[in-house]
Amino acid sequence: xxxxxxxxxxxxxxxxxxxxxxxxxxxxxxxxxxxxxxxxxxxxxxxxxxxxxxxxxxxxxxxxxxxxxxxxxxxxxxxxxxxxxxxxxxxxxxxxxxxxxxxxxxxxxxxxxxxxxxxxxxxxxxxxxxxxxxxxxxxxxxxxxxxxxxxxxxxxxxxx
Amino acid sequence: xxxxxxxxxxxxxxxxxxxxxxxxxxxxxxxxxxxxxxxxxxxxxxxxxxxxxxxxxxxxxxxxxxxxxxxxxxxxxxxxxxxxxxxxxxxxxxxxxxxxxxxxxxxxxxxxxxxxxxxxxxxxxxxxxxxxxxxxxxxxxxxxxxxxxxxxxxxxxxxxxxxxxxxxxxxxxxxxxxxxxxxxxxxxxxxxxxxxxxxxxxxxxxxxxxxxxxxxxxxxxxxxxxxxxxxxxxxxxxxxxxxxx
Numbered sequence: 001x002x003x004x005x006x007x008x009x010x011x012x013x014x015x016x017x018x019x020x021x022x023x024x025x026x027x028x029x030x031x032x033x034x035x036x037x038x039x040x041x042x043x044x045x046x047x048x049x050x051x052x053x054x055x056x057x058x059x060x061x062x063x064x065x066x067x068x069x070x071x072x073x074x075x076x077x078x079x080x081x082x083x084x085x086x087x088x089x090x091x092x093x094x095x096x097x098x099x100x101x102x103x104x105x106x107x108x109x110x111x112x113x114x115x116x117x118x119x120x121x122x123x124x125x126x127x128x129x130x131x132x133x134x135x136x137x138x139x140x141x142x143x144x145x146x147x148x149x150x151x152x153x154x155x156x157x158x159x160x
Numbered sequence: 161x162x163x164x165x166x167x168x169x170x171x172x173x174x175x176x177x178x179x180x181x182x183x184x185x186x187x188x189x190x191x192x193x194x195x196x197x198x199x200x201x202x203x204x205x206x207x208x209x210x211x212x213x214x215x216x217x218x219x220x221x222x223x224x225x226x227x228x229x230x231x232x233x234x235x236x237x238x239x240x241x242x243x244x245x246x247x248x249x250x251x252x253x254x255x256x257x258x259x260x261x262x263x264x265x266x267x268x269x270x271x272x273x274x275x276x277x278x279x280x281x282x283x284x285x286x287x288x289x290x291x292x293x294x295x296x297x298x299x300x301x302x303x304x305x306x307x308x309x310x311x312x313x314x315x316x317x318x319x320x321x322x323x324x325x326x327x328x329x330x331x332x333x334x335x336x337x338x339x340x341x342x343x344x345x346x347x348x349x350x351x352x353x354x355x356x357x358x359x360x361x362x363x364x365x366x367x368x369x370x371x372x373x374x375x376x377x378x379x380x381x382x383x384x385x386x387x388x389x390x391x392x393x394x395x396x397x398x399x400x401x402x403x404x405x
Contacts, residue, residue, distance in 0.1 A: 019281070021277065021280070021281055022280075022281045024283060052217070053274075054274040054275070054277040054278035054281075055277075055278075055281070056278070056281040056282075056283075059217055059218065059278050059281070060217075062217045063215050063216060063217035066216040066217065069216075072220035073216060073217045073218070073219075073220055074220060074221060074271060075217075075218060075221050075271060075274035075275045075277075075278050076270065076271060076274050077270045077271075077273055077274040077277070078270060080274075086270075
């Protein structure tokens with residue numbers, strides 16, 4: 001399968017008394033991620049389904065992806081915590097995207113690509129960054145097909 | 161209220177999120193079948209809130225939850241009818257517990273928890289942008305209504321009208337407006353849906369041939385109900401096409 005893992009776009013800093021889960025994307029974060037989506041579109045990347053964390057910044061990021069989604073966008077608590085086997089069991093479709101948070105998205109890439117979650121630091125994500133994996137969704141069963149920063153994707157999206 | 165003040169107004173979804181939580185508790189306890197109905201209504205209202213926000217995200221989750229509630233609710237509505245043939249009633253009753261088990265499994269699923277957490281953080285609606293989106297919903301109702309008037313319009317076209325009309329009503333209610341919806345049209349569309357659900361259940365249970373007289377009576381009721389809907393649309397279309405629905 002082809003699995004695209006995405007870190008949420010740039011979110012507002014926490015304000016006093018606000019829950020972390022309530023932090024929205026900033027205006028610039030939304031605009032920049034719209035550029036990322038254009039880049040993905042230019043590369044011909046689309047998804048059958050998207051699983052996203054329920055935290056507002058991930059929900060908003062997933063919504064910005066919706067033009068690339070043929071099927072459903074689904075909320076999943078498994079995307080707001082360290083990756084588990086339960087998450088891998090959800091990865092059934094041929095082309096899926098996951099939208100989540102650091103350090104979990106790096107841990108997930110390390111786990112799927114090497115079998116060792118502790119190698120997460122070798123796969124850093126910028127906010128709005130994208131990693132494409134291919135192979136079988138099991139520990140060590142996938143390889144990194146692309147690691148794209150948001151800036152690279154925005155540049156691809158701007159190209160005529 | 162002056163229109164510029166109104167345009168700056170923000171609308172929160174908290175009350176219907178709270179309502180959803182309460183109705184989930186009632187549905188879980190299984191004491192009151194209205195809890196399942198309320199759960200379904202809360203999902204539909206929150207779906208409209210997301211439409212007014214212009215969001216696609218979370219709507220599939222609400223649909224998934226609503227579908228599980230509908231399986232139970234549709235059986236409850238049918239079982240409340242007094243004129244059901246015994247064989248049909250027995251078959252429906254046999255389905256009730258599995259449908260409820262399925263609903264409980266959905267309510268216990270992590271996806272349901274994630275949906276409720278996400279709903280807790282939804283941003284407020286801006287009155288002006290919500291109003292623009294309501295116009296789109298009204299246009300859809302008008303188009304579907306015109307379509308439903310055609311002599312070859314089928315039941316699916318009427319269902320689409322029922323759903324669109326319901327969305328428009330909920331959308332007005334989110335903006336605290338009293339919708340001048342065609343009450344009769346909605347009631348007739350609801351009654352039509354009840355007949356269709358009965359007929360589909362009968363077919364799904366493989367009882368159409370065994371209970372052919374009952375099936376024929378349902379077909380007759382369906383034809384009558386389609387006429388009732390068309391009449392109600394005639395009555396209501398002026399207000400709807402004039403944007404008052």
